[in-house]
Amino acid sequence: MFQILPKINVDWMGIRKPLVAISIVVLLAGLGSAISRQLTPGGTDAFNLGVDFQGGTVITAKFKQKPSVDDIRAALNNAGINEPIIQDSTDKTDEVLIKVPLLEGAAQSSSEQETVNQVAAGRESVKNALNTFGAEARPDLALPDDPNASYKIVGTDSVGPVAGAQLRNQAVIATLLGMIGILLFIAFRYDWTYAAGAVIAVFHDVLITLAFFSIFQWEVSLTVLAAFLTLVGFSVNDSIVIFDRIRENVSLHRDKSIYQLTNDSINQTMSRTIVTNGLVFLSVLALVLFGGEVLRGFSLALFVGSIAGTYSTIAIASPIALWWQGKLGESRMKDVAAKPVQTGEKLASASRKSVTRRPATR
16 A cells, blocks of 8 residues: 555654644634624624525526626626626526625515515616626517617526525534434444544534634635535544544554554554545645635635544544543543552443553553
8 A cells, every 4th residue: 555654653642732722723713703793883794694594686697698607707796796606507508597695784674575675676786787798688578589688687586584594504403413423323333432532523623614714704605514514524534544543453452552552543544644635635725726706615615624624633533532531541440449459441442342451641
């Protein structure tokens, strides 16, 4: 097997406290950003929610000669429409779907008249932007029948904030159910102390990514939530590999402490981590650089999350498993204090095997 660092020997558990401190600083920065933005009068929200969650107007436009998505976005931005979502129609090559946010001050209103006003205002704003490509077709004529027209708005609809809230709640539930499934699987397949470390690391990765989205006000859309669900699986992957190596080393080196076994396992799998996660990083970097505005939020979430996921496997999941096993080991030592002295304590993670080790403290 190809290995980049075949003989690496780093005391990762020895520097776990500085690594955890870095995570705490980033999380506090994200929390401070979210709170300050939410409490500042006239300021922005904690997160820059997109049309899918905040509500807005959906407009379908048909062109004789369809401009590029970048040209349409530039025209919308020049007309004062910020962060529109533009999608090509899958079955009609001459049509595009344009989603624009709600007007300022109307996001909390759900009356029918207000919805009608929002749709009309959104349509007028998009029409003004599209007029840079030519005139709109007359309402009583089809687009091919109007020789002076370049486009026609063939459909308008609204996305209400109530539907957006339902989507947001469903996304949170899906993420939590995924984490619960991971917790149960790892607890059954390995040990519940490992499961706790893996799930806390997954929470860490999602929160770190959310912190960046709050600090830099990147737009949160449905594609971003899809990226979060992807990160849940990606983050736990490295943790599983290391935990499996720890379990293997426990049976091979019964005279070593769990502290040393954890370090050895991370070092032994480091080449695999660099190769696999490095390829993922390069792929995501290509999406960030060349994916365009449509994939911007998705690619940024994967970019930050893939880095956080690789980092948390070493800095979060493994130290938490080590700490928890050490606590369980201390509890076991107290329970047997009145009994004859034994050569070592039972390993907390080896409940299915008769394995002894020295205390995990260092």
